[in-house]
Amino acid sequence: xxxxxxxxxxxxxxxxKKLTVTCSxxxxxxxxxxxxxxxxxxxxxxxxxxxxxVTDKGDVPEGYKVSRKEKRNFPLIxxxxxxxxxxxxxxxxxRAGASSYEQYFGPGTxxxxx
Amino acid sequence: xxxxxxxxxxxSVPEGAIVSLNCTYSNSAFQYFMWYRQYSRKGPELLMYTYxxxxxxxxxxxxxxxKSSKYISLFIRDSQxxxxxxxxxxxxxxxxxxxGAGTQVVVTP
Numbered sequence: 001x002x003x004x005x006x007x008x009x010x011x012x013x014x015x016x017k018k019l020t021v022t023c024s025x026x027x028x029x030x031x032x033x034x035x036x037x038x039x040x041x042x043x044x045x046x047x048x049x050x051x052x053x054v055t056d057k058g059d060v061p062e063g064y065k066v067s068r069k070e071k072r073n074f075p076l077i078x079x080x081x082x083x084x085x086x087x088x089x090x091x092x093x094x095r096a097g098a099s100s101y102e103q104y105f106g107p108g109t110x111x112x113x114x
Numbered sequence: 115x116x117x118x119x120x121x122x123x124x125x126s127v128p129e130g131a132i133v134s135l136n137c138t139y140s141n142s143a144f145q146y147f148m149w150y151r152q153y154s155r156k157g158p159e160l161l162m163y164t165y166x167x168x169x170x171x172x173x174x175x176x177x178x179x180x181k182s183s184k185y186i187s188l189f190i191r192d193s194q195x196x197x198x199x200x201x202x203x204x205x206x207x208x209x210x211x212x213x214g215a216g217t218q219v220v221v222t223p
Contacts, residue, residue: 004157031209040122042202042215043158050209058210090157100209101146105157 002027004106006091012112013081021076021109023091030096032074033058033103034066036087043090049074050096081113117141120203120214129223133190137203137214140184144205144212147179149188152200152216161201162188193221 004025013019025032033048035058045058049068063085065077074093078085088110092103120137127133135149146165150158162177164170164186170177178187186205190197198221203214 033211035213040215042120043204043213045211045213048209048211056209059212092157100211101148101163101204101206102160103150103158103211105159108155108157 002104004091004093004104006089006106006109008109009107010110012114014114015082016080019078019081019111021078021089021091021111023074023076023106024072025074025091025093025104026072027093027104028071029093029104030071031094031100032068033092033094033100034064034074034076035090035092036060036085037090037108038087046076046089081111083113085111086113087111118203118205118212118214121217122215124218124220126220126222127193129193129195129221131193131221133188133193133197133219133221135188135190135201135203135217135219137186138184139186139205139212141205141207141212142181142184143207145208146206147177147186148204148206149175149177150202150204150213152202154199158202190219193219195221195223197221 034046047066091106148163152158176189200216202216
């Protein structure tokens, strides 16, 4: 089954404790992206990657890091989480370039930072 | 000012009515215009996309894009309770995507 998987699905952590949210896709997509979703603000793009070893900032990259060492994986790293990073996070993948209009989303990771 | 504006609703309609959703945008560089549907506790899924100005139909759904006015719309005909969801407009420019805030739609039987 073609899918995007994220782990963990739910996470409660404390301020300053480094964490990683994993994302993996099995569709051989070149493009991958991370979003956060907050009430009233919709989906905001954090980082995206057009291909392996190529990453770019989205609209809200501060406080986040990503890496793309393999085509199928695109982990999101919070080096020192803060309460304002409490949010619902989605990973997505798609074919490359202009075809990135068709994003396939993962199930989401609900993160709470206390 | 946000690059994409969308009324968050909620929008409540009776079953069978036409649902009308819209977004405005400010960036002329946007190339593709999309509508995603998101059910509660799920990730968004692509509903329709358009590339140029004009209309595009898919069953009960019609997407409209007016690039001169920087305005896009989605119409849902003969709405069903199963159409109850949040609808997000989205636009992309070479990999960078912008989403609207999403409009919550409730179709009552």
